[in-house]
Amino acid sequence: MASARVSGAVVRRLPSYYRYLTTLERQGVQRISSQELGARMGLTASQIRQDINCFGTLGQQGYGYNVAELKNYIGGILGLDRSYSLIIAGAGNIGRAVAAYPGFLQSGVHVKALFDVDAALFGQSVGGAEIRPLQEMPAFIQKTRCQIGVVAVPAPEAQSVADLMVGAGIRAIWNFAPVDLAVPEAIALGNVHLTDSLLVLLYGLKEKEGD
Amino acid sequence: MASARVSGAVVRRLPSYYRYLTTLERQGVQRISSQELGARMGLTASQIRQDINCFGTLGQQGYGYNVAELKNYIGGILGLDRSYSLIIAGAGNIGRAVAAYPGFLQSGVHVKALFDVDAALFGQSVGGAEIRPLQEMPAFIQKTRCQIGVVAVPAPEAQSVADLMVGAGIRAIWNFAPVDLAVPEAIALGNVHLTDSLLVLLYGLKEKEGD
Numbered sequence: 001m002a003s004a005r006v007s008g009a010v011v012r013r014l015p016s017y018y019r020y021l022t023t024l025e026r027q028g029v030q031r032i033s034s035q036e037l038g039a040r041m042g043l044t045a046s047q048i049r050q051d052i053n054c055f056g057t058l059g060q061q062g063y064g065y066n067v068a069e070l071k072n073y074i075g076g077i078l079g080l081d082r083s084y085s086l087i088i089a090g091a092g093n094i095g096r097a098v099a100a101y102p103g104f105l106q107s108g109v110h111v112k113a114l115f116d117v118d119a120a121l122f123g124q125s126v127g128g129a130e131i132r133p134l135q136e137m138p139a140f141i142q143k144t145r146c147q148i149g150v151v152a153v154p155a156p157e158a159q160s161v162a163d164l165m166v167g168a169g170i171r172a173i174w175n176f177a178p179v180d181l182a183v184p185e186a187i188a189l190g191n192v193h194l195t196d197s198l199l200v201l202l203y204g205l206k207e208k209e210g211d
Numbered sequence: 212m213a214s215a216r217v218s219g220a221v222v223r224r225l226p227s228y229y230r231y232l233t234t235l236e237r238q239g240v241q242r243i244s245s246q247e248l249g250a251r252m253g254l255t256a257s258q259i260r261q262d263i264n265c266f267g268t269l270g271q272q273g274y275g276y277n278v279a280e281l282k283n284y285i286g287g288i289l290g291l292d293r294s295y296s297l298i299i300a301g302a303g304n305i306g307r308a309v310a311a312y313p314g315f316l317q318s319g320v321h322v323k324a325l326f327d328v329d330a331a332l333f334g335q336s337v338g339g340a341e342i343r344p345l346q347e348m349p350a351f352i353q354k355t356r357c358q359i360g361v362v363a364v365p366a367p368e369a370q371s372v373a374d375l376m377v378g379a380g381i382r383a384i385w386n387f388a389p390v391d392l393a394v395p396e397a398i399a400l401g402n403v404h405l406t407d408s409l410l411v412l413l414y415g416l417k418e419k420e421g422d
Contacts, residue, residue: 011414015407019389078410079417093308100304103389103406107413147416172416174409178230178314188415192408195314196226197401198385199289202318203222204399205358205383206290 010051014074016041017051021071022106033064083108085144086174089161090152091116091124091131094176098150100127112144134161138168147171155179221262225285227252228262232282233317244275294319296355297385300372301363302327302335302342305387309361311338323357345372349379358382366390 020041024032034045034052041048052065055073075081086104088095091114099111111129115137116122124131132140141149149165151158151173158177165173172188175181183189231252235243245256245263252259263276266284286292297315299306302325310322322340326348327333335342343351352360360376362369362384369388376384383399386392394400 012411014414015404015410018410019391019404019406077414079413080410082417084413084416093304093311097304097308098405101405103409107406107409109409109413148412171419172412174412180230186419188412188419190408190412190415192403192405193226193230194309194312194403195230195318197403198314198318198320199226199229199291200223201359201383201385201399201401202290202295202320203225203288204401205295206293208382208397208399 007054010054013043013051014078018071018074018078018080021067021074024067025071029067031064032067037065080106080108083110084148085110085112085146086148086150087112087137087141087144087146088114088129088150088152089116089134089137089165090114090150090154090176091118091121091126092152095150095152096126098152098174098176099129109148112146113140115140138164141165141168141170145169149173151175151177151181153177218265221265224254224262225289229282229285229289229291232278232285235278236282240278242275243278248276291317291319294321295359296321296323296357297359297361298323298348298352298355298357299325299340299361299363300327300345300348300376301325301361301365301387302329302332302337303363306361306363307337309363309385309387310340320359323355324351326351349375352376352379352381356380360384362386362388362392364388 020037034048038045038048052070055077086109088098088111095114099114104111111127113129114126114131115134116131117134121131122133140146147170149170149172151162153161155177158175158179159181162173162175162181162183166183166187170187173181173183175189175191178193178195180191181189231248245259249256249259263281266288297320299309299322306325310325315322322338324340325337325342326345327342328345332342333344351357358381360381362373364372366388369386369390370392373384373386373392373394377394377398381398384392384394386400386402389404389406391402392400
């Protein structure tokens, strides 16, 4: 049932649903109407109903949604009912921030190792994972059947590191370098372009100031 | 002329245009057709033409776009012809990663200081900016007329830190904590929800594997 195909725009909203529903569940809320959920999320009630209708019939007219049920259902669509291993190339600030990120715990993602070229870092540990020589990365990916590779190296190295990962059998790349990587069609690719986010913020700032 | 209003969807693509055009300019490319630019960016030529038409007439039929001119024009819309000061609350991994981020240089953004509650960090410097006591943050914002505040503190502290920033006169908040902040309408807000990005990647991984 969690294999429903949903459109790209809905998929991009799913993490936000998941986040709000997790907070509601923690607060002890058991049911929520599309109006209330919409108000919290900054969406209209009809948008909420439309999105959730994509997954099948999870709410009853006049009764709202069961928070735990909807959360678990969305978690299933997102693949949170599985576990994943992840390695990080680059043990600088961004690689360390990712390794220590508390959000992994509830996502079933386990950080297995960081890799770097700086020998002074080898053997150090970040968030419970060890920093190892970059040249050991391909064998490590093969041995551990690790699915997710984080690219947190400087931009000029990013593509070659991604190529190494793909060659070793990685299935998904989470890219933090400010470049657009080329990966085979079969590989999932997610980008966190901090500069893009900053530029949209600067635009927002300019607009708010009435320029 | 750079004050053209463009739709939210186009705004979210602008940083990507800016990034590709910057790379092209560095590579010495002077003109580019909508076909070629689209192929590089993974958009159709007609999408490119539609987006760029929003800004006015910058291309000539059959001649393509002048790379430098288009880049500067988009930079102007994004507000990159100005300079900004930024402070960071939270000098952990994420705060440090932001402070040391090389992408600021070309955006006209200057990191003025980091603030933390950990006295052991006071006086240390990251990316040229000093770590100071969090309690000094409001006075520092007022004194320096700093416009942008980065929230890189743990989730439970994020809203109160944002409130302090807004009270002291910050105009834009760049939030890295995994919570949705409430800020007044007049304040620009940008969120980097790493968990959201990870969840979309996990969904992509599941889809690629044919679930």
